[in-house]
Amino acid sequence: MAAEQSLRTPATAAGDTRIHNIGYRSYDGPRLGRAYARRSLYSQSLRGAYGLGRSVKSKVLPMLLFVVMCVPAAIMVAVAVATKAKDLPVDYTEYAIIMQAVISLYVASQAPVAVSRDLRFKTVPLYFSRPIETADYVLAKFAALASALFALTAAPLLVLYLGALLAKLDFTDQTKGFAQGIVSVALLSLLLAGIGLVIAAVTPRRGFGIAAVIAVLTISYGAVSTLQAIADAQGSDGSIAWIGLFSPVTLIDGVQTAFLGATSTFPGGVGPDTGEGVVYVLFTLGLIAACYGLLVRRYKKVGL
Amino acid sequence: MYDPTVARLTYRALLGRRRALILGALPLLLLLIAFAVRGLAGADDQTAADLLGGLALATMVPIIGVIAGTGAIGPEIDDGSVVYLLSKPVKRPTIIFTKLIVAIAVTMVFSAVPTLIAGFVLNGNGQQIAVAYTVAALVASIAYAALFLLLGTVSRHAVVFGLVYALVWEALFGSLVPGARTLSVQQWSLAVAQKVAGGDLITSDVGLTTATVLLAAVTVLATWCAGQKLRTLTLAGEE
Numbered sequence: 253m254a255a256e257q258s259l260r261t262p263a264t265a266a267g268d269t270r271i272h273n274i275g276y277r278s279y280d281g282p283r284l285g286r287a288y289a290r291r292s293l294y295s296q297s298l299r300g301a302y303g304l305g306r307s308v309k310s311k312v313l314p315m316l317l318f319v320v321m322c323v324p325a326a327i328m329v330a331v332a333v334a335t336k337a338k339d340l341p342v343d344y345t346e347y348a349i350i351m352q353a354v355i356s357l358y359v360a361s362q363a364p365v366a367v368s369r370d371l372r373f374k375t376v377p378l379y380f381s382r383p384i385e386t387a388d389y390v391l392a393k394f395a396a397l398a399s400a401l402f403a404l405t406a407a408p409l410l411v412l413y414l415g416a417l418l419a420k421l422d423f424t425d426q427t428k429g430f431a432q433g434i435v436s437v438a439l440l441s442l443l444l445a446g447i448g449l450v451i452a453a454v455t456p457r458r459g460f461g462i463a464a465v466i467a468v469l470t471i472s473y474g475a476v477s478t479l480q481a482i483a484d485a486q487g488s489d490g491s492i493a494w495i496g497l498f499s500p501v502t503l504i505d506g507v508q509t510a511f512l513g514a515t516s517t518f519p520g521g522v523g524p525d526t527g528e529g530v531v532y533v534l535f536t537l538g539l540i541a542a543c544y545g546l547l548v549r550r551y552k553k554v555g556l
Numbered sequence: 557m558y559d560p561t562v563a564r565l566t567y568r569a570l571l572g573r574r575r576a577l578i579l580g581a582l583p584l585l586l587l588l589i590a591f592a593v594r595g596l597a598g599a600d601d602q603t604a605a606d607l608l609g610g611l612a613l614a615t616m617v618p619i620i621g622v623i624a625g626t627g628a629i630g631p632e633i634d635d636g637s638v639v640y641l642l643s644k645p646v647k648r649p650t651i652i653f654t655k656l657i658v659a660i661a662v663t664m665v666f667s668a669v670p671t672l673i674a675g676f677v678l679n680g681n682g683q684q685i686a687v688a689y690t691v692a693a694l695v696a697s698i699a700y701a702a703l704f705l706l707l708g709t710v711s712r713h714a715v716v717f718g719l720v721y722a723l724v725w726e727a728l729f730g731s732l733v734p735g736a737r738t739l740s741v742q743q744w745s746l747a748v749a750q751k752v753a754g755g756d757l758i759t760s761d762v763g764l765t766t767a768t769v770l771l772a773a774v775t776v777l778a779t780w781c782a783g784q785k786l787r788t789l790t791l792a793g794e795e
Contacts, residue, residue, distance in 0.1 A: 459715035
């Protein structure tokens with residue numbers, strides 16, 4: 253282009269050159285800044301996690317999983333109301349553990365949606381050409397997936413709680429259980445979102461991210477519960493709690509058994525005691541922080 | 557029916573760079589657990605059967621099958637580079653057949669071999685358990701690879717559907733609805749394992765004849781459908 257112009261310039265007669273003003277204007281409106289960009293990225297990613305504003309095809313799976321999460325809760329409530337039961341058939345804290353397959357599938361399918369495409373199509377540098385920093389991008393994506401997961405896991409609890417109130421079960425008892433359940437699923441959402449995003453961010457290829465996330469979640473749970481079952485059969489109850497540290501779902505199970513009044517689903521019902529519970533909480537928070545750190549590190553030099 | 561160049565490219569796509577590490581991590585974990593269990597609990601036939609049945613055959617084989625089966629063709633269709641393959645004078649059923657062979661081989665190597673080793677580690681092939689589960693893993697590898705290869709040609713979300721089938725249908729529905737077990741690759745391969753082991757440690761809900769017929773039918777039908785699908789393939793952009 254430059255060569256072409258420099259060739260053409262001598263052709264015009266001297267004194268005939270002029271610069272046309274074709275009316276480009278600079279932007280002098282308000283600049284919305286970093287916080288606004290971060291908020292937009294958060295809300296777009298959150299909507300994307302449920303396929304809102306995307307094609308019908310990408311709505312099918314998340315919506316289906318959302319419905320699958322809520323239907324058993326609705327059925328339980330209906331049964332409890334119809335039979336005038338004194339209590340709900342499951343604890344609030346137990347629900348997410350029972351439905352963990354659905355939650356894992358959701359994380360596996362939506363974590364790559366949140367981060368893998370930007371990496372695969374190399375659009376990440378475009379984000380960073382805006383006023384956002386690496387930390388903002390990671391924070392927005394992390395928060396968005398965690399919120400989406402929280403919506404997925406808290407909605408059935410809300411159904412259970414409203415149903416319990418309608419069935420005129422004990423108000424303080426139910427409210428306490430509901431609050432404990434909410435805290436537990438909030439922790440679970442943060443943890444799974446972190447793990448899912450880290451794995452999806454290192455496997456941008458379509459399909460591989462999904463398979464890797466699901467493999468990590470199911471295999472770690474399968475391995476841990478197998479080892480726990482064997483430890484239980486061997487009568488070494490002391491090691492059951494320590495083995496539980498090594499998979500996300502058993503980690504949350506341990507935390508809620510120690511501090512949130514849940515009944516452990518570990519073999520033999522041997523949950524961690526308070527001392528071990530502290531280790532569980534520290535481990536959970538450490539994992540979440542580590543996931544955040546790894547993501548920031550991953551995006552430090554990506555595509556630039 | 558077998559094209560070495562297509563096979564080589566597919567092997568590269570499946571195992572190239574870091575992908576072999578992802579595939580290799582699962583069998584490695586199984587072996588680690590097998591060693592840990594042997595160290596903790598000693599040799600026990602029931603434990604070995606539970607571990608191989610629950611972890612190896614029910615979880616590891618389907619996941620490896622999904623990765624290998626869909627990975628053999630899915631990414632190529634996805635990024636559009638399959639047109640360069642389709643424009644070559646190679647028959648499309650040949651492409652599918654070659655990719656199927658590769659997917660089966662990869663699934664077998666990464667699932668059946670570790671199963672065999674884990675079985676020997678766990679109880680030294682007592683009551684033929686290691687061999688029985690290895691045969692089951694081999695048989696299941698063929699059916700899973702064919703099934704998930706078909707999914708890879710049909711859907712862009714093949715991995716999700718494959719995992720939903722493997723984890724939700726076989727694991728969850730299979731344990732709740734007895735009828736669902738009749739339509740599960742895992743149960744068919746267990747029927748074969750039952751025949752090999754002969755004991756009562758391994759049981760299946762399906763008869764051996766039914767299982768064999770269904771396995772063969774699913775494999776052949778899935779491969780044929782995938783070939784047909786590839787003949788009329790339309791490429792679509794990212795949603």
